[in-house]
Amino acid sequence: MLYIAVVGGSECTGEESELALQVGSEIARRGGVVICGGGSGVMKAASEGAQAAGGAALGILPGTDHRLGNRYLNFTIATGLGEARNALITRTADAVIAIGGEYGTLSEIALALKMNKPVIGLNSWFLEAPHKTGQAIIEASSAKEAVDKAFSACRNV
Amino acid sequence: MLYIAVVGGSECTGEESELALQVGSEIARRGGVVICGGGSGVMKAASEGAQAAGGAALGILPGTDHRLGNRYLNFTIATGLGEARNALITRTADAVIAIGGEYGTLSEIALALKMNKPVIGLNSWFLEAPHKTGQAIIEASSAKEAVDKAFSACRNV
Amino acid sequence: MLYIAVVGGSECTGEESELALQVGSEIARRGGVVICGGGSGVMKAASEGAQAAGGAALGILPGTDHRLGNRYLNFTIATGLGEARNALITRTADAVIAIGGEYGTLSEIALALKMNKPVIGLNSWFLEAPHKTGQAIIEASSAKEAVDKAFSACRNV
Amino acid sequence: MLYIAVVGGSECTGEESELALQVGSEIARRGGVVICGGGSGVMKAASEGAQAAGGAALGILPGTDHRLGNRYLNFTIATGLGEARNALITRTADAVIAIGGEYGTLSEIALALKMNKPVIGLNSWFLEAPHKTGQAIIEASSAKEAVDKAFSACRNV
Numbered sequence: 001m002l003y004i005a006v007v008g009g010s011e012c013t014g015e016e017s018e019l020a021l022q023v024g025s026e027i028a029r030r031g032g033v034v035i036c037g038g039g040s041g042v043m044k045a046a047s048e049g050a051q052a053a054g055g056a057a058l059g060i061l062p063g064t065d066h067r068l069g070n071r072y073l074n075f076t077i078a079t080g081l082g083e084a085r086n087a088l089i090t091r092t093a094d095a096v097i098a099i100g101g102e103y104g105t106l107s108e109i110a111l112a113l114k115m116n117k118p119v120i121g122l123n124s125w126f127l128e129a130p131h132k133t134g135q136a137i138i139e140a141s142s143a144k145e146a147v148d149k150a151f152s153a154c155r156n157v
Numbered sequence: 158m159l160y161i162a163v164v165g166g167s168e169c170t171g172e173e174s175e176l177a178l179q180v181g182s183e184i185a186r187r188g189g190v191v192i193c194g195g196g197s198g199v200m201k202a203a204s205e206g207a208q209a210a211g212g213a214a215l216g217i218l219p220g221t222d223h224r225l226g227n228r229y230l231n232f233t234i235a236t237g238l239g240e241a242r243n244a245l246i247t248r249t250a251d252a253v254i255a256i257g258g259e260y261g262t263l264s265e266i267a268l269a270l271k272m273n274k275p276v277i278g279l280n281s282w283f284l285e286a287p288h289k290t291g292q293a294i295i296e297a298s299s300a301k302e303a304v305d306k307a308f309s310a311c312r313n314v
Numbered sequence: 315m316l317y318i319a320v321v322g323g324s325e326c327t328g329e330e331s332e333l334a335l336q337v338g339s340e341i342a343r344r345g346g347v348v349i350c351g352g353g354s355g356v357m358k359a360a361s362e363g364a365q366a367a368g369g370a371a372l373g374i375l376p377g378t379d380h381r382l383g384n385r386y387l388n389f390t391i392a393t394g395l396g397e398a399r400n401a402l403i404t405r406t407a408d409a410v411i412a413i414g415g416e417y418g419t420l421s422e423i424a425l426a427l428k429m430n431k432p433v434i435g436l437n438s439w440f441l442e443a444p445h446k447t448g449q450a451i452i453e454a455s456s457a458k459e460a461v462d463k464a465f466s467a468c469r470n471v
Numbered sequence: 472m473l474y475i476a477v478v479g480g481s482e483c484t485g486e487e488s489e490l491a492l493q494v495g496s497e498i499a500r501r502g503g504v505v506i507c508g509g510g511s512g513v514m515k516a517a518s519e520g521a522q523a524a525g526g527a528a529l530g531i532l533p534g535t536d537h538r539l540g541n542r543y544l545n546f547t548i549a550t551g552l553g554e555a556r557n558a559l560i561t562r563t564a565d566a567v568i569a570i571g572g573e574y575g576t577l578s579e580i581a582l583a584l585k586m587n588k589p590v591i592g593l594n595s596w597f598l599e600a601p602h603k604t605g606q607a608i609i610e611a612s613s614a615k616e617a618v619d620k621a622f623s624a625c626r627n628v
Binding site: 166238239240241243244245247248257258259260261263264266267268270271272280281282283284285286287288290291 | 396429438441442443
Binding site: 060066074075076078087091094 | 160213217232233234236237238245248
């Protein structure tokens with residue numbers, strides 16, 4: 001069973017929300033589990049998409065109350081770690097799909113790449129490294145393409 | 158939905174394993190979710206009990222690979238935090254049931270009591286504090302009694 | 315350079331405070347570094363003792379502001395991890411001296427023993443395990459004896 | 472006392488190493504403390520610079536042995552948290568100076584910006600956000616300018 005993290009802003013545009021919904025749904029239809037930070041915005045839409053497609057979504061929360069995740073999560077973990085929980089999302093995931101996002105999302109992209117996990121970007125950050133680095137963000141232009149690429153990348157690891 | 162952590166040794170006696178199986182099953186029958194460290198021994202038996210009763214078990218793993226939990230877990234989180242993950246088990250739980258156990262279990266009992274979570278003990282640690290402390294371990298003598306007391310304690314919080 | 319954690323209540327008796335002051339001082343006089351949670355009570359007294367003897371004390375704080383440690387600390391780390399920071403205190407220490415204490419202290423004793431670190435107790439918890447366990451708390455009856463035993467135990471590891 | 476994190480690759484170019492040495496030295500000369508990941512490369516050079524100028528450097532290590540930091544550190548914390556320790560570096564710091572770096576460094580830049588800490592870049596990452604974000608990396612072209620900007624930014628917070 002593949003665990004795919006969907007990361008992005010807790011506030012997001014309508015277009016990003018729609019993409020996240022489709023990404024969550026596509027992950028579930030392929031038998032994957034959505035891992036996310038458990039909040040609103042992209043996280044909530046991805047969870048809703050997973051649920052609508054009969055799949056599952058887990059929320060790894062920064063706070064101390066397991067009840068405070070969005071309403072589409074099957075289960076939540078209350079880490080109480082604040083921002084340090086971002087490392088647990090990427091550690092748990094087999095691949096990461098980033099949709100838009102701000103600095104929290106960027107930290108998840110970076111942590112995932114540092115951990116050698118595939119990262120697929122949908123209208124997300126553009127990065128230019130000071131040096132040649134290893135693996136980069138894999139760009140996708142639709143939800144379906146992002147999820148296809150995430151699953152392919154996992155199989156090739 | 159109540160989250161009940163079941164903590165105990167990764168090695169345990171046959172009697173403890175049987176107790177953990179019943180505890181997992183009783184939690185599931187009351188609609189609760191089993192939270193555990195995801196390993197063998199008491200953790201595995203509690204997960205098996207939950208699954209057998211049609212419920213769910215989550216494993217919060219110390220390591221970095223989400224595939225390395227016991228086979229009765231519905232979902233796992235790979236924290237990569239080592240022993241620090243014990244604090245996430247108690248943080249996520251509404252109540253903790255301790256069955257036997259060694260120092261890892263003792264740390265979970267202590268962290269739970271520090272966090273003001275109810276702790277039910279089944280043949281577990283006997284503690285004598287240097288000072289008067291708050292809440293103590295609530296003793297139980299059967300799996301059913303332990304789970305009854307865990308659910309009652311949650312309702313009274 | 316040996317790192318000795320001094321753990322105990324953020325509220326403590328006058329006797330415990332005096333013991334912690336002496337323990338901090340004895341650690342510093344032997345060239346050790348005091349590691350603590352950075353708070354008040356036993357933590358503050360141990361830090362003060364270390365400083366008075368010309369040594370150093372580090373505070374590993376649960377919160378997010380490195381300025382919020384007690385005033386006798388040379389340096390602090392703001393973990394933002396809440397109770398999970400207890401595992402970092404014991405992980406960093408070569409040995410742990412526990413003075414009195416409540417559940418937070420008990421969690422540090424248990425985590426240290428789980429990590430195979432020597433733990434010396436001064437009027438601290440009395441524990442009775444459900445099973446035979448490994449190493450137990452080493453009792454001491456004076457600050458000097460506690461620090462002697464901590465340093466000896468480190469050398470024998 | 473200001474805590475300035477210096478982040479960058481554990482492998483780095485000679486030019487980056489020289490910059491890090493100067494940055495560490497400039498921080499110490501202004502009475503600041505160097506916070507770093509405790510490893511080699513940029514971390515080691517910054518620690519060496521701080522020591523050479525009579526200042527102090529702290530290493531927040533990913534591993535479990537406090538002895539495994541570079542030899543210019545005054546004190547180390549053994550977190551045992553792996554990559555999650557990056558969040559503790561930025562949490563503890565009042566400002567962050569990034570020199571070159573790969574994905575680990577990028578995660579520290581992102582976590583710092585998420586935590587509203589000033590980030591100064593010296594030949595480091597170029598980022599283009601999918602949305603308007605808050606504060607960005609403040610560029611500097613010399614060690615002295617980077618440290619001046621870090622101290623000014625702290626005073627304005």
